[in-house]
Amino acid sequence: MPADATAPEPTQNATDPNEPILVADNVVRRFGGLTAVDVDHVEVPRGKITALIGPNGAGKTTFFNLLTGFDQPDTGSWTYNGHDLAGVPAYKVARRGMVRTFQLTKVLAKLSVIENMRLAATDQRGERFWSAPWAALWRSQEREVTERAYALLERFKLKEKADDFAGSLSGGQRKLLEVARALMVDPELVMLDEPMAGVNPALKQSLLGHVKSLREDGMTVLFVEHDMDMVRDISDHVIVMAQGRIVSEGTPDDVMSDPKVIDAYLGEHHDTDITEEREAAELAEKIAEAGGKSEHLEG
Incomplete structure (x- = not known):
């Protein structure tokens, strides 16, 4: 049953570090005749970095969207810190300390970098209808928000870009901005959807270090990669x-050696011999597919 939209936001109480931070059961999402997500049970361990992997079309981003309130499942339930999130809108999920970034960055291109950061802060008195005209009620809070924003930009090596339009940043810098902006809500769980996609090698190493630092700061990270x-x-x-x-869970080494994972990535025929005729047929099929895509784009 959807959560009561009028219920107060639950406070983040001290929790058992051995308890999972996120638990999902029987989550199903269908699009017409296609079942995109069919997850019986999954738990995200608290205070750790968890990778969600799988071949293209496995349903990873759709599952992210369901967990964070950007889409609703056909059936299922999931909890964050023991609180039911079914039916909770995305902005309330973020307020509860569970934030995400996107595979395609969602920066506000026509605003400056520092404005992007300040907008991410929650519960700002200056945004309320009755207090907005009275600067004395929110000016000190605004200074605190700005100081926090600059501190995060410095941490992510973006302070020199603070006054630049966010749209002028490189792809890698936009990824860094999204992570920094997510931290403005002081989250417990950070969910990153392909954070390394389109990032040059130098920035990739920097971003890797930042992801590790989130764990060191006591946060939980779930990322698609x-x-x-x-x-x-x-x-x-x-x-x-x-x-x-x-299809599989465990440590990186255990998962990489799991036959079910190898089948998922390489297909059920990965361990059979490929004849010259079959190899030629598969190559011709790929060329035909590429040609079809090219014609479609030209058209």
């Missing part, structure tokens, strides 16, 4: 999705 070297480097726990379902 395709780079297996990076998954091995920073992950404590790995969850593998294929065709919308969870």
Whole structure:
């Protein structure tokens, strides 16, 4: 049953570090005849970095959208810090300390970097209808928000870009801005959707360090990624999705050697011999697909 929209926001009380921060049960999302997500049960361990991996089309981003309130499932339940999130809108999920970034960055391009940061802060008195005209009621809070924003920009090596339009940043810098902006709400759980996609090698190393620092600061991280070297480097726990379902969980080394994971990525025929005729046929099929895409784009 959807959560009561008028209920007060739950406070973040001290919790057992051994208890999972996020638990999902029987979460199903269908689009017409296609079942995009069908997760029986999954738990995200608290205070650790968990990677959500899987081949393209496995349902990872759709699952992210469901957990964070950007989409609603057909069935299922999930809790964050023991609180039911079914039916809770995305902005309230963020207020509760569970924030996310996007595969395609969502910066406000026509605003400056520092304005992007300040807008992310929650419960600002200057944004309320009755207090907005009275600067004395919110000016000190605004200074605190601005100081926090500059401190985060400095941490993410973006302070020199504070007055630049966010739209002028490189792809990698936008990724850094999204992570920094997410921290303005002082989250407990940070969810990153392909944070390394489109990032140059130099910024990728910087971003990796920042993700590790989130764990060191006591936060939990759940991220979607395709780079297996990076998954091995920073992950404590790995969850593998294929065709919308969870097919494996465990440490990076255990998961990488799981036959079900190998099948999910390489297909059921990965261990059979490929004849010259079959190899030629597969190559011709790929060329035909590429040609079809090219014609579509030209059209």
